[in-house]
Amino acid sequence: MKTLKTPDKTLAELRKRLGEGVFTVSENLDNLRLHVPAAKLIDLLTALRNDFGFQLTELGGEDYLGYPGRSASRDRFEVHYILLNHDTAERLVVKTGVSDPDPTLPSVYSLWHGADWMEREVFDMYGIIFAGHPDLRRILMPEGFRSFPLRKDYPLRGRGERHNFSRLTREES
């Protein structure tokens, strides 16, 4: 019979495994979040996958430009990894921050191949580069697209790229 672990036990074991000061914990609604700097990201995720049995379910990004109540010294972008342990039904969210000039994170493709397209989507929408990714290119927008659409300083209707085609009239076609 599989026992359901409580998150406190997992966190205590994780702190023992990795040492103090690697991550901070916060809660939002029913999500337990671990905030980790980019340098310790791969260590934390490797430990969670190999020793604790967590698997990746979602990888996404956020842009906190202009977020009310957030200090300007924090990072502008954050990438979150939602991990699920299929045996004990525990969910964890791991969040890393990156900032604007040259936002780069290590890629988790070596841990989970499923992160391939998810990291491509985060790159396409926010411009965050994942070092070590085998094929980092745009996945949703066309290849020549120059902006990163989900950034908060990109307007909803775009800058005119959507209508940049030639018009076919009846005579030409």
Added chain:
Amino acid sequence: MAVKPGLIELPGRSGKSGSGVFAPEGTIFTTLDAVVNWCRKNSLWPMPFATACCGIELMAVGSSRFDIARFGAEVMRFSPRQCDLMIVAGRVVMKMMPVLQRIWLQMPEPKYAISMGACASSGGIFDTYAVVQGVDRFIPIDVYIPGCPPRPEQILRAVMDVQAKVQKGGSALGNLGLPELRRMEEQLVQIKPRAALPGVATERADESRYGYRLPGGESLVGRRDS
């Protein structure tokens, strides 16, 4: 008025009886254009360019309950070389727009296009950076169908409208368009700029489709760049 028994007369230009063409009873006089148009309109083969949810209603029209086969259009070939009616069903994003133009160019004349649903006609509710606000900006469209999605009966009505357009405007040599619209098409060609600009098109992010600022302010979902 029959001069000889068993014959009917197509009167000549002068109008005098006896100066026209005679043919046996039961002959119908018509023009080649009308016959060819009648044949074409009753066998329009659609090219279903179904990109999104409207494609489901298009499939329903092809089914037996609504039955587009009654109009001769059940042959939905997916090769544009064999079709003469393109039905753009669903929203078209900017990544798909060159594909749509290429498919349109591959269709042989005479060809007609139906823009089905709100998204193909005007962008629908998706006024975003990726969705083309109306396929008619780049492709000549004959009939628009409003709706989200339009019911199959509306699609059949649009097919009937295209049939009426074929009957009135086509000719044996190709599609000339409705006579009353031909001059407007010529004027449109001269007015609207056709070439794509090298960088970015002349469209501002905070203006509505027709170029004026929205009254009451924009919603805060997209911030405009100052």
